[in-house]
Amino acid sequence: MPESNTSDLSVITSEEETKKHKERDIHSLRKKKAYELEEAFRKFAGQKMLVFIKGHPDPDSIASAWAHRFIGSNLGVEVNIVYFDPVSHAENRALVKTLGVAMIPYSDEMDLSDYTCYALVDTQANDFPALEKMPEGAALFSVVDHHRNMGKLKAYFTDIRENAGATSSIYAEYLKYGSVSMTMGNTEDVELSTALHHGIRSDTDNFLLAREIDWRAATYLCTYADNDMLRVIASSPITANTMDILQKALASKEIRDNYIFSGVGFVRDSDRDGIAQAADYLVRREGIDTAIIFGIVDDKYIHGSLRTQSTTVDPDSFLKSVLGVDKETGKPYGGGRLDKGGFQIPLGMFSGCSDRELLWELVSRTIKSKFLKSLGG
The missing domain is CATH 3.10.310.30 (Diaminopimelate Epimerase; Chain A, domain 1)
Structure with missing residues (x-):
């Protein structure tokens, strides 16, 4: 009888244990980020917050801003989304119209004196004209982005992941691992998950550039998203x-x-x-x-x-x-x-x-x- 190679078995067992420990660490990190964001929101409970969208709103920034508002609203913070350039792409207009995304176009006549803080999604730019109309000392609440880390901004909460193909994927993780989550059949939850799924699809070129986090997020969102709505949005006519x-x-x-x-x-x-x-x-x-x-x-x-x-x-x-x-x-x-x-x-x-x-x-x-x-x- 050939002798069993116990050393090979021990190596395999050790690799499996290492993999399990790594997976537990990653899982804990995801929960930690969701917890930190929610704790930051709780510190601003009862206050009014703006989410700024940089440039012409695209699916990823729209969906991320919506998810930010969804989490904040469930934790006692009144959050409104403000954009500065027109929603120009036909597909993006279809997204806003089909899902009924509530966003406010910026104008010089807006009264922003009641807003004490603001958040950035899908950008690290911090040069918005609306800042001049907010109270002095208005706080930068959060920066959540998937682009290259510029390392210039300090906020109560920061989560910049260059390994993500879309900011929507990061917000999907907050919803999956945090206490504020989505439920089956709820109309708003279905619409939000549909927007996030479309945001990921759009920013990863139909998942051709998707990373691991994007696939995980899309899998999670598929449970709630409306496929018919996704088809309507993605098949908007060319003008x-x-x-x-x-x-x-x-x-x-x-x-x-x-x-x-x-x-x-x-x-x-x-x-x-x-x-x-x-x-x-x-x-x-x-x-x-x-x-x-x-x-x-x-x-x-x-x-x-x-x-x-x-x-x-x-x-x-x-x-x-x-x-x-x-x-x-x-x-x-x-x-x-x-x-x-x-x-x-x-x-x-x-x-x-x-x-x-x-x-x-x-x-x-x-x-x-x-x-x-x-x-x-």
């Missing part, structure tokens, strides 16, 4: 103006190696998401792994979108190195994440140019030359 932008992008495309560039001319602010949709489409062309599409929005600024399937192009560092920073504010003109990025450059004194054809020629040549120069062209 005629977006189709026009796509047509312009195809007509003016310029290919250099595996890059495709295209300028789409003048675009209304309400149609600006068409630029990103054109980039999503053109990057799929055979032989192309990076698409850069841009246009002039509302005669005020140059807006562009980058999409890439390249394993060597980092949208964030690429756009920052090519376009540089605004000398007045010190902020980069562009930035991004794994497979996508964007940029905005004010036209400044050129915004008053009456010769639109000349203005576009100047902008188009300048933007293309900057990118081509960085590629050695």
Whole structure:
């Protein structure tokens, strides 16, 4: 009879125990974060809080802000969501309308004197005009984000996870492991879980870029989410103006190696998401792994979108190195994440140019030359 290898068995047992301990530690950490957020809310019970959405609201920021309000409202804090730029993408408008998301567009006439604190979701920017209308010393309550940690903000609660594909995934964990959770069949809970699921799907490119936390969150949310609502939101029609932008992008495309560039001319602010949709489409062309599409929005600024399937192009560092920073504010003109990025450059004194054809020629040549120069062209 061959002798059993007891040392191999002990190694296997040791590995299994280590795995179990690691899983227990991760589980405890998730519960700890949910507990810390709820404890922070309890300290502000009876007060009024704002959640700020940076830029044009997208599914991840909308759903995260909603989840933040849901948790706070259940712990005695009145929370309202404020956004500063229009909900421009058709799919995002469908999300807000279908699920009845309550958000307030910011205006200079708003009275914010009763709000003692504010929260940031899906961003680490802290330069909102609404802060000037809040009481002096208004507290930064929380920062929850999945982008690169900038390490600049101090809040009562901070949770920045670069290993998450969406901020919605982080909020789904709070709901799963905290005392404020969702129940089957409750209308608001169904709508919130549907929004969070869509937020994850959107920010991970239909789960192609999903990480472990995103899959776990989606699995949890599937128990409550409404699949019919998800289909309605995801299948929102493409507007005629977006189709026009796509047509312009195809007509003016310029290919250099595996890059495709295209300028789409003048675009209304309400149609600006068409630029990103054109980039999503053109990057799929055979032989192309990076698409850069841009246009002039509302005669005020140059807006562009980058999409890439390249394993060597980092949208964030690429756009920052090519376009540089605004000398007045010190902020980069562009930035991004794994497979996508964007940029905005004010036209400044050129915004008053009456010769639109000349203005576009100047902008188009300048933007293309900057990118081509960085590629050695």
